[in-house]
Amino acid sequence: MPQLKADCLTVSPNPHKRKNGKARRDIAQINLPKIGQVKVIYHRPIPEGFTIKTGLVSHKADGWYVTLLLEDKTIPSLTPPEIQANEENSLGLDVGLEKFWTASDGTVETIQQHYRKSEDKLAKLQNRKDKKPHKSASRRQLAKKISKHHQKLQRKRKQFHYESANQLVSRDEQVFFVEDIKSANLSRKNKPKQDANGKYLPNGQSAKSGLNKSINDASWGQFLSIFIYKAAKAGKLVVKVKPHNTSQVCSCCDLLVQKDLSIRVHECLCGLILDRDWNAAINIKRVGLGIFPTIKRPKRSLLTTTKEAHTIPF
Ligand SMILES: [Zn+2]
Structure with missing residues (x-):
């Protein structure tokens, strides 16, 4: 700037x-x-x-x-407060694909599907635009309408992020543990797969594209910066923690229960059956509190061959 x-x-x-x-x-x-x-x-x-x-x-x-x-030089800049997190005063938050976030106490913020809801409208506008002759005034008008539509969506999303951040900050908890994710990493494209003859094979990208959209839709980066700022203003703390294994480990008995993204329920041998994201949120809180176990995962090659629902390693 x-x-x-x-x-x-x-x-x-x-x-x-x-x-x-x-x-x-x-x-x-x-x-x-x-x-x-x-x-x-x-x-x-x-x-x-x-x-x-x-x-x-x-x-x-x-x-x-x-x-x-x-x-304003007379106002000191915000310094993060020093709060000792404990079981009672902290909350873990899991970033959602289906839900915007899930908290470790089971509270859920449903995802705002602004993008998807308006998608039909957008597609219709796009269609109408495509039918207009090139360089025509009506085509130009529709293009403008489309980009305004996008802008409106962005504003709505930002407003939702503010509302969601305010809602969290107004809770009793003092410390919020959130996933330190780089959404760019998550939305990276799958590598193309080819067979021996050079023919392209399905690489799971089509399934991932829908996912990417949700991630972008949720636009975590923007939300987090708003949330961190709002929390600091309220004298509360947002702590980013590494989410490794938090979706796979049982929050009750520490067993590694491997599951890919299509499995939405965490079901463990210990008897715990919990929404996948809720289980993850509890684990994120445990990472923040330093009580999450260190997990030794089996080698990558083993992981890729075990695709079934509830693979529990011995
Ligand atoms: Zn368990």
């Missing part, structure tokens, strides 16, 4: 009046490096005592935006 001068924004009252005699919106101009003076629509006044630090210029479906980062 480019550094902006503190006085880059100038606001002056509009000398022209509306037809009804009321004052028009103030005229605001921003001085951007390398670009110069640009007229902007000024949504909110800069609060007293703040200085402009940096600015981000972005192009969205309905125009250009400048986002300003403000600084």
Whole structure:
């Protein structure tokens, strides 16, 4: 983000009046490096005592935006509070594919399927657009409509992330353990498979594509940064933990119960039958509390051959 001068924004009252005699919106101009003076629509006044630090210029479906980062030197920056996590004051959260998150106490946040719900609408618009002749005005109009639709979805999703973060922060727990996942890793494409003659074989990508969509839909990265910020403001703590084996190990007896993603229920020899994500959330909490066992997994080659539902190693 480019550094902006503190006085880059100038606001002056509009000398022209509306037809009804009321004052028009103030005229605001921003001085951007390398670009110069640009007229902007000024949504909110800069609060007293703040200085402009940096600015981000972005192009969205309905125009250009400048986002300003403000600084108030009198306010100390947020430092994460020091809280000792224990069984009672902490909560584990599992990232969902079916659900947005599942907590270690069994609470669930259902996934907002904004994308999927609007997909039909989007597909219809896309269809209509495709039927229009190239370079026609109607085609251009529809393209604009489509990108606005996307923008609206993004905003809705962000709002949902804020609501979900607020809901969690308002709970009694002080420490939240979340999975440290890189969604980019999860949505990586499967390697193409070929047989001896070079013919392409099914590689499970089609099944994974639906999954990828859910992961992107859930957009964890955005949610986590909002959640971390909201928690810090409330004097609470969000701790990222490594989720290795948390979906496979029994949260009751520590047995490794291997299951691929299609198996949605954790069923263990000890008698525990629990929703897969709930079991994982309990384990994530245990990782955070340092009471999760170290698991030695069988070699990779063994793993790939055992595809059945509940493979329990000896
Ligand atoms: Zn068990």
